[in-house]
Amino acid sequence: MNKDIYNTDINSQNDIEQLWEKCLAIIKDNVNWRTYQTWFEPIKAVSLNDNIVTLQVPSQFFYEWLEEHYVELLGKTIKRVLGKAARLEYRIMMEGSSSTQRNPASINMPGSTHTRPPKENNFIDMPLKWDDPHNIKTPYAIPGLKRMQIDPQLNGNYVFDNYVEGDCNRVARSAGLHIAQKPGATSFNPLVVFGGVGWGKTHLVQAIGNEVRRLHPNKAVLYVSAEKFINQFIDHAKNNEINDFIHFYQLIDVLIMDDIHLFVPAVKTQDVFFAIFNHLHQSGKQIILTSDTAPRDMEGMQERLLSRFRWGLNADIQAPDFETRQAILRVKMRHEGLEIPDDVVKYMAYNIQSNVRELEGALIALFAQATLNKKEIDMDLAKRVMKNFVKTAAREMTIENIQKLVCDYYHVPYEKLLTKTRKREVVLARQITMYFAKKFTKQSLKTIGDHFGGFDHTTVIHSCQTVENLMETDTEYKENLMELLQKVQLASI
Structure with missing residues (x-):
């Protein structure tokens, strides 16, 4: 390559990006795909002047990780593409800074001068050594913190023994048991459990945490709500202690975070969590998250976070039957x-x-x-x-209520029940519904027929007779009908 080509300034952003794409192609061949996605995809090339390539990285932490782990790879790649005189600088987008407030830092490459960005109030300070947890001011205020002194913040009553398994949660519960056996060493990392409020997400993830502590007492486990995490971050940012905040969470072996959908409006918190997530995941630590919505529906969540949520297992929990x-x-x-x-x-x-x-x-x-x-x-x-909990208690049973109960039981669309179709499953549901309507309401046969799209009273009579005959001759039919009858009776109490 003729290195003199790049001695003049290149102002076209398209040209700069093309040069960086060439660098990325080389890097991609030298690291695994997860490392590439985590540490190289987020980088943006912003300028190339006098053989100095300036790259934009998300944070000081990001810059330091690259410098510590990939400086040699970056140096060789830049020189291979741009020539031996090439140098590399970073522009770091930090917490509290606007899009125009950037601070350059030159990477330490052979033949270049190593510099660090000056400390400013809106910049994260230089991090402590990762293997030295002492003197970190933690979000949980444990003086002289040692790794095994971290309070897991778990409820001891949330265990697998009292977490009832059903069709609604079987996949998530099974994945949780596997994780508890080998935290960080399964393909379920991260585990994202999502579902409606009160469906058992918190119980499940805390049960995983309690089981990990029972099976692996040397593991540092922490449960934290996203709301508490956001508030902790804000407090540490005000006191210029973001470094301590990040490094505290990097000490955790199993991080359980509840309600991550609350991150959507908190852009700066997403940036910090991204750094923590990357460190934990690449260190073989387990990450467990819950949300009221599926990750794909989290509008406003950074795409780089969403892509990482998809690395492991997204398991939904349904309302219990x-x-x-x-x-x-x-x-x-x-x-x-x-x-x-x-x-x-x-x-x-x-x-x-x-x-x-x-x-x-x-x-x-x-x-x-x-x-x-x-x-x-x-x-x-x-x-x-x-009566203090639900409006349906002691309600009067109506034909509409019975129709919906039967449709739910036989998985027949409600609108199909009101047509004159002769499909077997619809006819079966219609006959049973007419039978129950006659049994549990005071409506006339004509009124019952009208509720099914205009059937006359003879159809209602025939349906009731058919149900009674099948109950006498078909054992399985009778068992299903008795089960459904119990549901209707309960609803009519």
């Missing part, structure tokens, strides 16, 4: 030493469908009412307590 809700109540009863009639358990499980916390809260309230009033727990007491 009827059987799982019953099991959750029974586990809670066993833990609290309670005895509650089976019909009350089913009634509660049916009427609280979306939130495990409300389900457990209703159980506690029921027990409190029974204890304070010195009454036995029965259906009447349960109905009074449940």
Whole structure:
């Protein structure tokens, strides 16, 4: 290559980027793909003047990591593409600085002078050595912190033994058990658990943390909410202690962070978490995250973070089904030493469908009412307590309610039930719905038929007779009908 080509200034940003692309192509052949994505993709080439290439990097921490681990690779690559006289400088985008406030720093390459950026209030200070945790002012204020003195911030009641498995959470729970066995050494790193509020995300990730501590007592485990992390970062930034903040989190072997969707409006916090994430992941540490939404739906989250969330496993948790809700109540009863009639358990499980916390809260309230009033727990007491938790308690059963129950049970779209289609699954659901409508409502046969798109009363009579005949001749049909009948009865209480 003729190195004299680059002795004059190059003002075209396109030309600069093309030269850097050539460098990246060489680097990509010399590092693994994760290292390349983490430490080289975020770099932007901003200028080339007099053989000095200026690169923009996200942070001081990023610059120092490159200098410590990849200075030789960068030096050889730049010289290979631009010639022996080439030098490299960084422009560092720091916390608290605007897009125009940048500070250059020359990389230490053979034949160049090693310089550091001057300290400014809006710049992160130079980091401590990673193997020296002493004198770090931690977010949890433990003087003279040692690695194994980190308080995990875990709730000891959140364990796998009382985390009920169901179809709604089986994948996430199974992944959690694997992680607890070999934290940081499975393909589930990071593990991102997402789902609705009160569906058991926090219980699961804390159960992983507690299990890791039981199996690997030498591992440093920490649970922290994203809200607390953001507040800690703000406090440390005000006191010019961001370095201590970053290095504290780099000490963790298993980092569990709850509600990362709260990072979306916190751009500076995302930058710091990116640095922490990279260090932990490349060091073989385990990262476990929860969110109310899937990572792909986190509008406003930096793409570089989203790409890292996709490195491991994204496992969703659904709302617990009827059987799982019953099991959750029974586990809670066993833990609290309670005895509650089976019909009350089913009634509660049916009427609280979306939130495990409300389900457990209703159980506690029921027990409190029974204890304070010195009454036995029965259906009447349960109905009074449940009025404070759900609007559906003691509701009047309608044809529409029955239609939705049957459609949910047989996985038939509600709108299909109102057509005259002869598809077997729709006919089956329609016949059973008409049977229950006649049994549980006071509506006339004509009114029932009208609720299905205009069937006459003879169709309703025929449907009811068909259901009764099948109950006598088909055992499996009868078992399914009895299960559905129980659901309808509970809903009509």
